Amino acid sequence: MIILAATPIGNLGDASPRLRTALAEARLVASEDTRVTQRLLAALGIENRPRLIALHEHNERQKAAELVELARDADLLVLSDAGMPTVSDPGFPLVAAAAAAGVLVTAIPGPSAVVTALALSGLPTDRFAFEGFLPRKAGERARRLAELAADRRTLVFFEAPTRLAASLAALAEAFGAERPAAVCRELTKLHEEVRRGPLAELADWAADGVRGEICIVVGGAPEPGPADAGDAVARVLELTAGGARLKDAAAEVAAATGLGKRELYEAALRERAGS
Numbered sequence: 222m223i224i225l226a227a228t229p230i231g232n233l234g235d236a237s238p239r240l241r242t243a244l245a246e247a248r249l250v251a252s253e254d255t256r257v258t259q260r261l262l263a264a265l266g267i268e269n270r271p272r273l274i275a276l277h278e279h280n281e282r283q284k285a286a287e288l289v290e291l292a293r294d295a296d297l298l299v300l301s302d303a304g305m306p307t308v309s310d311p312g313f314p315l316v317a318a319a320a321a322a323g324v325l326v327t328a329i330p331g332p333s334a335v336v337t338a339l340a341l342s343g344l345p346t347d348r349f350a351f352e353g354f355l356p357r358k359a360g361e362r363a364r365r366l367a368e369l370a371a372d373r374r375t376l377v378f379f380e381a382p383t384r385l386a387a388s389l390a391a392l393a394e395a396f397g398a399e400r401p402a403a404v405c406r407e408l409t410k411l412h413e414e415v416r417r418g419p420l421a422e423l424a425d426w427a428a429d430g431v432r433g434e435i436c437i438v439v440g441g442a443p444e445p446g447p448a449d450a451g452d453a454v455a456r457v458l459e460l461t462a463g464g465a466r467l468k469d470a471a472a473e474v475a476a477a478t479g480l481g482k483r484e485l486y487e488a489a490l491r492e493r494a495g496s
Contacts, residue, residue: 222292222296222297222324222325222326222327223288223289223292223296223297223299223315223316223319223324223325223326223327224243224296224297224298224299224326224327224328224329225299225305225306225307225312225316225326225327225328225329226240226243226244226298226299226300226306226328226329226331227240227304227305227306227328227329227330227331227332227333228240228261228300228301228302228303228304228331228332229303229331229332229409230303230304230332230333230334230337230408230409230434231303231407231408231409231410231413231434232409232410233264233265235331235332235409236261236265236331237329237330237331239329240329240331241265241267243298243329244261244262244265244267244269244271244298245267245268245269246269247269247271247296247298248271248272248295248296249271249272249274249291249292249295249296249297249298250271250272250273250274250297250298250299250300251274251275251276251284251288251297251298251299251300251315252273252274252275252276252299252300252301252302253275253276253277253300253301253302253306253310253311254275254277254302255273255274255275257302258273258300259273261300271298274288276288276299276311276312276315277311278311281311281312281313281314281315282314284315285314285315285317285318286318288315288318289315289318289319289322289324292319292324293324299312299315303332303334304331304332304333304334304335305328305330305331305332305333308333308335308351309351309353309354309379332409334379334405334408334434334436335351335377335436337405337408337409337436338377338403338405338408338436338438339375339377339438341403341405341408341415342375342402342403342405342415342417342438343403343417344375344401344402344403344438344439344440345375345440345441346375348373348374348375348441349374349375349376349377350372350374350375350376350377351376351377352365352369352376352377352378353378353379354378354379354380354381355378355380355384355388355391357384359387359391362388362391363391363394363395366391366392366394366395366396367395369395369396370395370396370442371442372441372442373441373442373443373444374441375438375439375440375441376438376439376441377436377437377438377439378436378437378438378439379435379436379437380435380436380437381435382406382430382431382432382433382434382435385404385427385431385435385437386424386427386428386430386431388437389402389404389420389423389424389427389437390424392420392424392437392439393419393420393421393424396420396439396442397420398419398420398421399419399420399421400419400420400439400440400442401417401418401419401420401439401440402417402418402419402420402423402437402438402439402440403415403416403417403418403423403437403438404416404423404426404427404431404435404436404437404438405435405436405437405438406431406432406433406434406435406436407433407434408434408436410433412433414433420439450480450484450488453474453478453480453485454485454488454489454492456470456474457470457471457474457485457486457488457489458470458489458492458493460473460474461489467486467489467490468486470489471483471485471486471489
């Protein structure tokens with residue numbers, strides 16, 4: 222089988238007993254950076270020296286079929302440098318190929334920067350979406366953020382420290398300066414820090430430079446305020462002027478605004494009669 226194993230995102234004490242056992246017994250390990258894996262084995266005092274196969278963003282699609290075949294004969298342990306493989310890390314093409322080939326895939330759960338940042342952010346956790354890294358180019362980033370601006374879920378991003386200030390400024394422009402957010406850096410490490418505040422305030426703070434590995438957590442778009450009944454009736458009349466039946470126009474505007482269909486219908490009739 223293929224075993225996706227979560228590794229510590231900073232604190233070695235977060236290595237689970239299952240991970241330690243898997244590392245001690247593994248014959249085959251596919252890892253994002255074999256040097257990082259060797260350091261992890263040494264740091265955990267594990268003497269096992271499995272066969273290490275590099276599996277990174279530049280070769281994972283070419284390697285997937287080969288690794289799936291290897292996993293038919295022996296368990297294949299898959300590691301990223303930190304956290305869970307496949308989550309903004311190599312592994313997805315391998316899992317997809319294994320699923321298509323009927324090879325079993327399981328996981329050793331463990332540390333995740335996404336859910337750790339979400340839990341520490343102080344923002345709603347009942348509905349959230351992970352968006353990975355924002356595009357580097359300003360235009361592409363602006364288009365992505367425009368698509369997300371109305372999303373009511375809490376959003377989690379990864380970001381490089383050198384791009385943090387620019388990304389926060391772009392978020393403030395797209396989502397509004399006062400949208401609540403949190404910057405979580407160096408999670409589980411000695412210099413862990415969570416800075417909470419409005420996006421514009423966080424952008425000002427980051428302008429002086431911030432170090433470390435970073436997650437940005439942003440509150441979802443606020444619920445829309447109550448619709449204006451006068452504007453809604455005007456929209457109904459606008460639709461009927463364009464040829465729609467009054468009943469259909471009232472239903473369409475009611476669905477868009479949350480106002481009552483019957484009330485809009487009758488108000489439009491009164492408006493017509495008054496004019």
